Amino acid sequence: MYITVNQAAKKWGLSDRRVRNLCVAGKIPGAYREGRAWKIPSDATKPTDGRYKSKEALIPIIEEKLEILKKRRPLTEGELERLNEEFLVEFTYNSNAIEGNTLTLRETDMVLRGLTIDQKSFKEHMEVIGHKEAFDYVRQLVSENAPISEKIIKDIHYFVLADKKDDRGVFRRVPVRIMGAAHEPVQPYLIIPKMEELLERYKSSEEDIVTKMARFHIEFEGIHPFIDGNGRTGRLLVNLELMKAGFPPIDIKFTDRLKYYQAFDEYYANDDISAMADMFARYINQRLDLYLSILD
Known part of the structure; x- marks a missing residue:
């Protein structure tokens, strides 16, 4: 909107x-x-x-706003429905658009309501439906406070890749390259050990939530464990962990995609996490402001 x-x-x-x-x-x-x-x-x-405020400047502001939000919880069923319905449309549109889906925001909303868009592919329709089902599953995991695991990652990917039944929830078995990226994903035989290392580092990390999630997201995408759907799955995983920590989910905008891509390159070229962490911090701050303004 x-x-x-x-x-x-x-x-x-x-x-x-x-x-x-x-x-x-x-x-x-x-x-x-x-x-x-x-x-x-x-x-x-x-x-x-x-x-723009840096992550360091925003962390105390974010933590203060989160405490205010926690005091206003639990939200009513109507409040939750309003927040989740509007977010789902924009999140699905932006996350799919970043990956090349050509459905507009309005068309995405129409598909989520069960309509078919003329001259748009079956694949693009299924990407919308799959993303919606994946986000519903993430919300279920949040309610259960389920710890992140290889199985959960594969399960989320299974929903995301609704149009490719043979590749759903399965780690890739062939090498891939990300066009224009400064980093080359690991070879297939390294995916399982690298994913195990990533999950172990994440679980033992003592970094603030913003830096922790930025690092996890970049390294997950760097491993690129699936043949397709890595970006959408990765952004859903970020929201899974943010929501479990009490934060609202975030929606990286299609219009910010170049800054988003550059944040990956900054990390792999210069070992600099700040671009992605700053982006995450700004989005979290904006979402907290939105939630609090609605509750006011």
Whole structure:
């Protein structure tokens, strides 16, 4: 869902010109230009200053907001339904679009409601349905506080890859390359030991939740354990762990995909986790603001 510059200006108490300048400067994540008009994500929050905050600056703010949110829980069934329904549409759209799905946000919503879109492939329809079922499964795992494991990762992937029955929930058996990436995924015979190492490191990590999740996500994608569906599965795993820790799920926007790709390259080229951690921190902060504003 997107709003106009004028709507954002009224929402945040700013002038149209100020909001437009913030869009031009890249200070509103997910905002993009369509012709002469700007499209701004409806869940975007008012920028608090002229710069993006780093993960280090946002961690105490995030922790404070999480404590406020915990005090307002449990949410009612209606509140949960509203939050999850709107999030699911945008999360499914963005996560699939990052991987090349051409369904628009509106078309994604229509498919989730059981409709068929003319001139769109069966594969793209199944990607929407599979992602929805995977997120439903993640929510179930959160309610059970299930510890992350190889089986859970394979189960999530099974739902994600709804259009490729022979590859669902199965580690790949052939080498792959990620076009344009600075890192080459491991050879098939190393996938199982590397996944075991990744899970062990994750479980024993004492890093803050943001850095911990950023590192896990990058290294999972670096292993690239499946023939397809790694990105969608990886982003669902991030939300599984965030939600178990009490945070709202996050939705990496299609319009932020270049920054997202660059964050992977920064890690593998320069051993620098900050780009991905900063991105995760900003998204978590925005989602917390949205949840708290709705509850207010």
